Amino acid sequence: MTAVELTPEELALISPQALARMPKADLERIEGLLELLAQDMDAGKVLWLCDVPGCNGAAHPGRPGPHARANQRPPAEGIDWDTWLLLAGRGFGKSRTGAEWAWRKADAMPGSRGALVGPTAADTRDILVEGESGILASAPSTFRPLYEPSKRKLTYPNGSVQHLYSADEPDRMRGPQHHYGWADELAAWRKLQYAWDMLQMGMRLGQHPQVCVTTTPRPLPLIKALIKDPLAFVTKGTTYDNLANLAPTFRRAVV
Structure with missing residues (x-):
């Protein structure tokens, strides 16, 4: 668990002795973190990952x-992969x-560059x-990026940046160059192969650039080539997996 994912309860476990030895600047930082985390709790935000094996995502202690x-969890440690291919129906929770x-x-790669x-x-x-x-809604208050629409850019507190691209404009x-990329709805890209090739050619920073693909299967x-790629980790899902969290009208109309 990274520092940005600490809960108020976990921060509260810091011993009084440790607090007494901390410089004033560190104490002020902890106070600021608690305020930000409290904002997330008031807004109903829950930490995304948990350590319960096989957790189905329902609320629990x-x-x-x-x-x-x-x-919805990324490939486990120790699995070698270049592309995480998440194939799932609408409402699954791909975004x-x-x-x-x-x-x-x-967060894990300070100063890194990502492609969206x-x-x-x-x-x-x-x-x-x-x-x-999306990212602005999902990232915790302690690690929310600065979004500059005119620059098509997100900048995180640790210096990492993410640039926004359109598959309709692959030459951009x-x-x-990037350390990683998130490609959404790949099957809906009108210039599919060309845009994918341009994205791949930019994956040349760091020791192991990786791409997460979230798409409705077609x-x-x-898509067929990625499924067969030995360095692609394939995850499949359906709308039914997330049915409990979807609006009743959607369930009636679609299911």
């Missing part, structure tokens, strides 16, 4: 609200899964960044 199911993965990559790519510029902005399950990805050549 320590996680008093919906959180990551087992099939939330991708957003959580993206900000955690920024949606089918169109509006999709990247409205879903990956500003959406109800020709020059920039029998397209690139």
Whole structure:
């Protein structure tokens, strides 16, 4: 667990002796963290990952609200992969899964560069960044990035940055380099192969660049190739996996 994921209860476990030895600046920082974490709790935010094996994402002690199911967790440590391919139906929680993965990559790699790519510029902005399950809504208050729409850029407190791209404009990805990328709704990219190739050519920073793909499945050549790729970790899911968290009207109309 990283520092940005500490709960008020965990911060409260710091011993009085340790607090007494802390410099004033550190005490003020802890006070600020507690205030930010309290804001998240008041807003009903729950830590996304938990350590309960096979957790189905339902509320339980320590996680008093919906959180990551087992099939929304990234590949386990020790698994070698270049692409995490999440194939799932609408309402599964693909956007939330991708957003959580993206900000955690920024947290784990201070000063890193990430690529956020949606089918169109509006999709990247409205879903990956500003959406109800996007990065701004998912990242904790203690690690919320500064969003500069005019620069198509997110900047995190630790110096990590993420740039926004449109799969409709693949040449914009020709020059920039990245440590990782989040590609959303790959099957809806109109210039699919070209945009994917440009994204891959920019994955050349760090020891092991990785891409998280969240998409509704379609029998397209690139999707089929990724499924067969030995360095692609494939996760599959359906709308039914997240049915308990979807609006009753959606359940009636779709199911």
